[in-house]
Amino acid sequence: MATALAQQPNEGNTYTFSSQPRAVPNRRKYRDQFAQQNSDEVPHHGNLMYDRRVIRGNTYSQHVLPAVAQPDPVEIQRQQEMRRRAMARKRAREQLRPKSPEAVEGRKHIDIQTELYLEELADRIEEADVQCQTDDFLDRPPSPLFVPAKSGEDKETQILDNELFNFDIEVKPILEVLVGKTIEQSLLEVCGEEELANLRAQQRAFEELRNAELVEQQRLEEQDRRHREEKARRVQQQREVQEKERETANKIAARAFAQSYLADLVPSVFGTLAEHGYFYDPVERDVESGFLPWLVDAVNTDIDSSVRARALLDGLLREVIRDRHTAYRALETRIEQQRMAEEDRRAMVDPSAAAASETQSQPRDEDENDAMANLEATGAPGDAPDADADDSAAAKEAEDAGDADAEGEADGEGEADADGGDGEDEN
């Protein structure tokens, strides 16, 4: 109606509003509970606060206005249908509600007041003669608690302000304690934190110094280490060079020595070899090794045979000498006997025999010489020393001649000596 009229499409974009004049409706004191239900009958106010076209609240969640001013008849019908259905549902719910049982015969239920304080129930609305222009309808405030009128006697005592209890004074010590305690506690905590922060700052400053010094120290250590290593390396290198030099010098010396050593090696080797007889005259060697032994052997056999011959001759001589010796013994004894006989005769003949004996000795010498001469004539003991001399000479010869046959010779010689000795003793 009024609202419908208001929605005149306008050429300009400005909003215009117009409304038909109408009578002010009868106003009630309280908002009608059922006003919403038959809101169709209630005329709409031209109040912007309730105008649906004015957008309130969050524009994001605004409902979109229908494109056409007139609602769709189908839509209206649907809404009515829904409303009817809602009414029916409500009614059904009311019927289903549990109710007190039906009254017995002859009685009927009536409503009575069960409240503590009875009052007349009247539906009559108080018609007051007060008029005022309210700003807006308010919800009905809840009824205040009913307090029945006081009965009895009242006594009063006047207590002036601050007479019994002055909050400000009373609360002051408590408050002071509370605040003091809280402040003390917080002060302690803050002090502690501040102290820690100070310590940390100092520690950081110290660490800054310490770290820098530590790096410096490590850097120097590292530098020192590198220098030391470098030095060791240099020394090592130097040592190697020296080693090599020494080796080279040794090699050169060895080479020179070897050269000089080898230089007179060949002549000395030849000299030594020649000295040791590796270079010999074949003829000389043949003479030494082949001829001389043979010669010695031959000489030995020669000497042997001569020795044997001499031994044989010695035997012969011994035989002869023994014979001569026995012969001379016999002759001597005969001569002795003759002389004895002569002396006996002389002694008997003359006392001057003494002189005679002297002269007689001469003839005996002469006799002896005669005997000797006889002996020599028979080939004779005078030969014996010669034979001896011959023997020794032969032995000497044998010794000179042979080395190897010396022993064999010695045997022969021994025999010869023994023979010779015998010969001398007997002489």
Added chain:
Amino acid sequence: MATSVISANLPPNIDPTKATMAYGNGALRRLNRELQDTENMLTRQKAVKALCDYLHDHEHVAAAIHEGIVVSLKSLLRDTDVTCRQLSTMCFYVISQHSVGREAILDTGTIEPLSALFEDAEDICRRNAHMAIEMLSEVPFGADGIVQAALVPKLIEKVKSEHDEIKEYILDTLHFCLIVNTQDALKAHGMEVFTSLLASNLATIRAKAARDIMDLSVPLDGKDKAVEVGTVPALIGLLGDNASAVRANAAGALSFIAVTTQGKYTALNADCVNPLLPLVNDPNSEVRVNALKVVTCLAEAPEGRKILTGHVEQIRQLESDEITNVRKHAEIAVRVITWRP
């Protein structure tokens, strides 16, 4: 009109989660008794919560240790209740801020049960445990205790998978442990883990990882490992970082790695000099010093010296720096660069 209605709500000044404190010397004795209450979980919770605030006073810490609170807290670490665990770890954090507290923690052998909480399901328990361990590691004997408890490999394992906040604490702890001992961390592939952390989004983590690399490359093995794992290019990439701490620590780590001949040539081949030279004029003195040290180390190599000879003037300017340390190291750097065999 005055009414005598007693509100159901407690007055605002009373914390229902905290135990009431006994007066004076009795406070700790009572708290200790309540901590050992195995019957009532609520009692323990309240006591440990109250203790947590109470311990912030130094005098109370000493008294608590004297009272044997540490032992009670140690048994509380294995509590089934999350609140008890997390508050007791918090207490340990507070205790470990004091020297007496750290000694007491080491004496009672609390490192092991604390480290058992690294596996806890609750983030806050793990965080508090790491905070306590980190605080403990700040002094050499604490770090020594942690190393002896063989926590270093475990921490390195954890740093791979923890939350970023906890990672920071672990990296701090490792920093202090690495000053004491680097072998364990090297064996546990610490260098690889730290190198992967250099790519983190958080500047603090990058800085701390770089610092840990620096600590790890102090011994010769660490330097070789860093070259082998390829830490050097990652560190060079961090030289242009926005955070000065990252730059400082990256330069520091590089200076340690570049001490060896192998490290020098790896850095030179990765074109270390160009990003390094702007750092010499960095506003942060630590960055300047560390950059100068890298320059000094690189200048020891003939190739590095050849490159750096052209920039001697820039370094010579630092000889008049206002910080003594910078002056000193600038002089050393100039001396090394201009050295002639």
